[in-house]
Amino acid sequence: MVLKTVTTFLTTTPVRGTRTYEYKNILVNVCFFILIMEMCERLCYYGLTGSIKVLFQSRFNYSSFQASALTNVLPSFVYITPLLGGYVADEIWGRFKTITLFGFIYLAGVILMSISVKPGSVNKTLFMFSCFGLLALGAGGIKANVVTLGGDQFGNSAEHQKQKEQFFNYFYWAINIGAGISYGYLAQMATNGSGDISEEYGFFWSFMICTIALGLALITFLSASGRYILLPASGGTMGTFFNVFKNSLRTSWEAWGIVLGGILMACGFVLNVGAAFIEDKDVNKQVSIAGCVTAGVGVLLSGILCVDISWVGNEEENATQLDRKGTDSNSPLSAQSTGNPVKSAKELWRVIPAVLCATSFWVAYNQMSSNFYAQSCQMNLLLGGSTQLNAAVLNVGDCIAIVVCIPLFDSFLYPFIERCKGSKFTVLQKMACGFIVTCIALVAAALIEIERRKSGVVSFESDGKSYSNCAPVYSESNPDTCEEDSSGFIGKKTCMSNLSVFWMAIPYFLIGVGECLISVQVYELCYTEIPVEMRSTAQAINLFTTGLASAIAAGLTVAFQNDIPNDLNKGRLEIPYFTIAALQLVTFFLFCLATRNFEYKSAPEGYKQIGDIEDEKKGDLLTVDEEPIGEEEAAS
Numbered sequence: 001m002v003l004k005t006v007t008t009f010l011t012t013t014p015v016r017g018t019r020t021y022e023y024k025n026i027l028v029n030v031c032f033f034i035l036i037m038e039m040c041e042r043l044c045y046y047g048l049t050g051s052i053k054v055l056f057q058s059r060f061n062y063s064s065f066q067a068s069a070l071t072n073v074l075p076s077f078v079y080i081t082p083l084l085g086g087y088v089a090d091e092i093w094g095r096f097k098t099i100t101l102f103g104f105i106y107l108a109g110v111i112l113m114s115i116s117v118k119p120g121s122v123n124k125t126l127f128m129f130s131c132f133g134l135l136a137l138g139a140g141g142i143k144a145n146v147v148t149l150g151g152d153q154f155g156n157s158a159e160h161q162k163q164k165e166q167f168f169n170y171f172y173w174a175i176n177i178g179a180g181i182s183y184g185y186l187a188q189m190a191t192n193g194s195g196d197i198s199e200e201y202g203f204f205w206s207f208m209i210c211t212i213a214l215g216l217a218l219i220t221f222l223s224a225s226g227r228y229i230l231l232p233a234s235g236g237t238m239g240t241f242f243n244v245f246k247n248s249l250r251t252s253w254e255a256w257g258i259v260l261g262g263i264l265m266a267c268g269f270v271l272n273v274g275a276a277f278i279e280d281k282d283v284n285k286q287v288s289i290a291g292c293v294t295a296g297v298g299v300l301l302s303g304i305l306c307v308d309i310s311w312v313g314n315e316e317e318n319a320t321q322l323d324r325k326g327t328d329s330n331s332p333l334s335a336q337s338t339g340n341p342v343k344s345a346k347e348l349w350r351v352i353p354a355v356l357c358a359t360s361f362w363v364a365y366n367q368m369s370s371n372f373y374a375q376s377c378q379m380n381l382l383l384g385g386s387t388q389l390n391a392a393v394l395n396v397g398d399c400i401a402i403v404v405c406i407p408l409f410d411s412f413l414y415p416f417i418e419r420c421k422g423s424k425f426t427v428l429q430k431m432a433c434g435f436i437v438t439c440i441a442l443v444a445a446a447l448i449e450i451e452r453r454k455s456g457v458v459s460f461e462s463d464g465k466s467y468s469n470c471a472p473v474y475s476e477s478n479p480d481t482c483e484e485d486s487s488g489f490i491g492k493k494t495c496m497s498n499l500s501v502f503w504m505a506i507p508y509f510l511i512g513v514g515e516c517l518i519s520v521q522v523y524e525l526c527y528t529e530i531p532v533e534m535r536s537t538a539q540a541i542n543l544f545t546t547g548l549a550s551a552i553a554a555g556l557t558v559a560f561q562n563d564i565p566n567d568l569n570k571g572r573l574e575i576p577y578f579t580i581a582a583l584q585l586v587t588f589f590l591f592c593l594a595t596r597n598f599e600y601k602s603a604p605e606g607y608k609q610i611g612d613i614e615d616e617k618k619g620d621l622l623t624v625d626e627e628p629i630g631e632e633e634a635a636s
Contacts, residue, residue: 023227026153027163027170033224034150035167035174040217041146042178043186044110045139047210048131049074050187050392053373054470055203059117060124064568065561068370069276069288072554075366076273077132079547081140086540088141094233095149096225099142103218106138110214114207119200144540147171152231172520173403180399186210187392191470199469241537244312244345252311261302268295269548272555281561288558295552299356299545300590306352307594312345344531347601348538351525353594354428355542357435360587361518362549363556364438364580367445368395368511370557371564371573372504375449377471378494378568379501380458388469389501397505401512409516427521427528428595434517435588441510442581446574448503453569455498468496494567529601556580 023029052074056067089098112130116123150171154164185194190206193199248255271291278284305311376391383389417425458466471494526538557564560576 025163026160027167030153030224030227031150031163031167031170033220033227034146035170037217037221038146038171039174039178040213040220041106041139041142042175043182044178044210044214044217045078046179046182046395047186047190047206047213048110048113048135049369050183050395051190051203051206051390051470052131053370054191054377055117059122059203060127064374064566065557065564066276066279068374068557068564069554071370071373072366072550072557073273073276074132074136074550075369076269076547076550076554077136078140078143079543079550080269081137082144082543083540084137085141086144086537089145089148090233091239092233094230095145095152096228096230099145099149100218100222102138102141103214103221104138105134106142107211107214107218109134109136109138110207110211114204114211117203117207119204140543144543148535148539149228153229169406172406176399176402180396180403182210183392183395183399187395188390191390191392192388240341241345241348241534244342248312254305254308254311257305258302261298261300261305264294264298264301265548266298268292268298268555269551271295272551272558275558276554284558285561288555292552292555292559295548295555299359299548303353303356303590303594306349306356309346309349312342312349344534347529347531348534348541350598351529351538352541354431354525354591354598355522355538355545357587357591357594358431358518358522358542359545359549359552360583361434361438361514362546363553364442364584365511365515366550366553367442367577367580368398368508370553371576372445372507374471374564375445375452375568375573376501376504377468378497379452379499379504380496381468381470381501382458382496391470391501391504394501394504394508397508398512398515401509402516405513405516406520426600427525428591428598430517430521432588432591434514434521435584435591437510437517438514439581439584439588441507441514442577442584444510445504445507446577446581448499448507449568449573449577451503452497452499457495457497466495468494471496497569 049071053067053071056062056070057064062070085098085102089095093101109130112126113135115121116127116130147168150167151164154160154167186206186209188194189197189209190202191199193202194205197205245255245258249259268291271287271294275284275288275291278287372394373391376394379391381388381391414425414430522542523539526542527535530538556576556579560579563572563575565571
């Protein structure tokens with residue numbers, strides 16, 4: 001019966017290019033449901049992963065560096081699977097079906113994760129399968145499609161375009177509101193309990209709340225199904241892209257170099273992910289080093305070869321008009337393309353160097369959920385009396401930076417910089433600044449770690465609350481003592497250093513600023529500079545680099561395992577921090593070299609630069625994907 005229902009759904013879900021009733025305010029009457037879904041889904045995801053490092057250590061007895069590596073591996077899986085979700089949506093089922101089916105896979109994974117951590121019946125095998133299998137597949141499968149489905153709801157009118165721009169802003173806010181609730185409350189509940197929920201049941205009940213949130217997300221999404229415009233699967237978009245690339249292999253050695261770079265990145269990904277699951281320290285260290293080097297060479301090779309895209313086919317010989325659907329001018333189906341698959345592929349390849357450079361930032365970003373977290377757990381977490389802050393709460397600093405800085409930068413900082421320099425503050429210039437800010441964040445974390453080790457430990461209390469609730473257990477000897485010695489402490493549990501954990505709010509906040517300057521700009525680059533038919537492919541590649549960065553971050557954690565022991569007082573955590581900071585500087589210079597001749601696509605006066613206009617002469621009509629800007633910005 002269930003199989004028949006699923007089969008019927010896949011084969012009969014309607015496709016609607018228009019609505020029976022046309023709402024005046026699409027944002028409120030249609031996209032509101034998508035925003036609520038995204039907020040609840042992100043609340044679920046970050047609620048599950050916010051304190052997962054503690055879970056790996058306390059329930060499954062992983063060492064600190066292994067727990068950090070596994071924490072980084074999970075998002076690498078989540079950000080690789082959007083390639084599958086994007087392909088299925090664009091080529092086979094369409095976005096609505098894809099979101100629904102992957103959403104229920106996601107829900108099944110969350111339910112099994114909750115069951116697997118229930119006290120008295122903890123099941124490591126079930127947890128690993130549901131987390132790295134079902135959750136990663138489900139969350140990644142919907143990730144590439146939710147925001148795009150929201151964008152599909154708007155037409156060409158000026159009012160629709162205004163609402164569309166607001167939707168993308170609100171969508172990013174919805175993500176961070178959900179994340180803020182998770183980090184601010186659920187992470188605290190997971191490790192310390194809450195009210196009548198004991199510490200022992202903290203993870204179980206926080207996971208149950210995540211399950212309820214995801215169920216609410218799916219109910220909200222499906223309840224408004226009659227309001228959505230449901231576009232059919234475009235069919236052949238990715239195939240066209242890869243066919244153009246395949247044709248280039250016949251005449252270009254650069255194309256073969258790209259193939260080699262892709263193989264190296266894939267091999268590096270597999271090696272780094274595999275290293276996180278290898279328990280032998282010597283073996284996993286060697287494997288992770290090989291994985292980081294292999295992936296790094298692949299990224300560098302592919303980026304260099306994409307700086308000059310003259311090798312990508314021949315537009316005259318390969319010109320083939322893409323199918324266009326004749327629709328009402330206010331329908332989302334009326335979006336223009338370049339009309340030439342070779343030209344479209346070139347438009348995509350030319351942004352690849354910038355997208356690949358962002359991999360470096362995501363390596364730094366992943367430190368928040370792994371090494372930043374481990375470092376914070378050995379700082380003074382006391383809020384007063386015996387109450388301790390869960391270090392995961394500091395991720396709220398990243399959320400606050402995004403929620404505050406995006407409107408602040410758009411309204412004040414960017415216009416101020418443009419007035420000072422007398423020209424547009426471009427997307428690529430913002431990204432370059434982002435690498436510098438991220439470098440500063442890593443240096444700040446390194447300096448805080450040096451000071452933390454010098455600060456000594458919190459004086460022992462009779463109730464044992466000077467022990468950290470989230471730092472790993474590192475010794476079974478003297479389990480009831482927390483006495484300071486030359487190394488800092490002895491005992492079963494880890495004592496907190498005197499330095500306040502709130503100092504870590506600085507690097508968390510700076511990483512959030514870097515995210516505003518890099519992540520948001522990459523998204524815009526992959527939207528405004530890419531032809532409409534290639535945007536899903538561009539976003540899939542962008543998400544792939546995010547997943548690759550998570551795998552590299554996991555590999556670096558394993559490679560530096562001697563500097564990241566369970567007891568950080570016996571390690572040198574600042575070494576991997578300074579290494580990743582240096583990577584940001586190297587990326588900054590490579591980024592400037594690779595993008596120095598980048599030409600933004602021209603657009604009619606008064607509109608943002610856009611990459612999908614077939615005829616670039618002035619006076620062209622505004623298409624569905626062009627976004628109006630204010631008079632002051634247009635004048636600049």
